[in-house]
Amino acid sequence: QLNKEARQTAEKIKSDRILALQHASVKQWDKVRKSSTLLLDYLKDYENAQTGVSEKTLKNRHDMRLKVEQFVTESNQQLVSVANLDVEFCRGFIRFLRTAKNTRKKKEESTISVGYAATIQTSFNGALNNAVREGMLKANPMKAINAKEKVHIPDSAREFLTLDELKLCCLPSVLTYSRHPSC
Numbered sequence: 001q002l003n004k005e006a007r008q009t010a011e012k013i014k015s016d017r018i019l020a021l022q023h024a025s026v027k028q029w030d031k032v033r034k035s036s037t038l039l040l041d042y043l044k045d046y047e048n049a050q051t052g053v054s055e056k057t058l059k060n061r062h063d064m065r066l067k068v069e070q071f072v073t074e075s076n077q078q079l080v081s082v083a084n085l086d087v088e089f090c091r092g093f094i095r096f097l098r099t100a101k102n103t104r105k106k107k108e109e110s111t112i113s114v115g116y117a118a119t120i121q122t123s124f125n126g127a128l129n130n131a132v133r134e135g136m137l138k139a140n141p142m143k144a145i146n147a148k149e150k151v152h153i154p155d156s157a158r159e160f161l162t163l164d165e166l167k168l169c170c171l172p173s174v175l176t177y178s179r180h181p182s183c
Contacts, residue, residue, distance in 0.1 A: 012079045013038075037136070042082050043068055046127045063116075064123035071096045082136045085128070087144045097121060097151055117151045 016036040047061040071093050072078050080089065097117040102110045112120075128140040142150075161169065 009038075009079055013081070016081050016083060036081050036083055038078075039080050039082055039085065040065075040069055040072065040078070042131065042136070043127060046130060060119055060123045061127070064120045064127065067097065067100060067120050068093065068124065070100065082131050085131075085137065085141055087141045090124075090128075090141045090145055091149065093124065094121060094145070094150060114151060115153050118153050121151050 013036050043061075043065040047058070047065050050058060053061075072080060074096070075092060077089070097112070097120055100112050100117065102112045125140065125142045128137065128142055131137045132140050
């Protein structure tokens with residue numbers, strides 16, 4: 001079974017490279033080879049590229065890679081290459097993020113938060129932008145998706161104290177402490 005799967009992967013890579021070479025010249029072999037890299041392999045390399053990035057960015061890349069792995073497994077697209085990424089794949093990933101299970105909360109069946117989904121989406125978009133810079137993609141398919149379709153963090157409705165409310169609330173306590181800097 002493993003041999004059969006490995007053979008299918010090899011055949012898929014071979015056919016992708018043949019098609020890419022037909023559309024490009026032999027001089028661009030390096031770009032063709034890179035673009036036929038499997039998405040999950042590319043994301044592992046992208047995650048491990050630690051030059052000049054913060055710990056938070058590395059964590060976001062790691063989390064994004066795990067969610068993409070979960071998506072391609074659930075949608076049976078493990079053999080998708082970077083060159084074959086398209087708008088429909090990205091739309092499917094965004095739909096997946098809206099309903100993705102939260103694996104950190106083991107007590108209850110819950111989905112990831114909208115803020116976390118937006119962070120994953122942003123990190124995935126950054127990985128695709130990097131693939132464009134490296135010549136693996138001609139254009140980022142996420143840019144072709146309407147902004148309304150993407151995950152957005154909702155505006156929070158915050159209430160603030162007015163100056164009068166602040167004076168009413170805090171002034172008596174300030175007067176009782178004579179050592180307070182504002183006295």
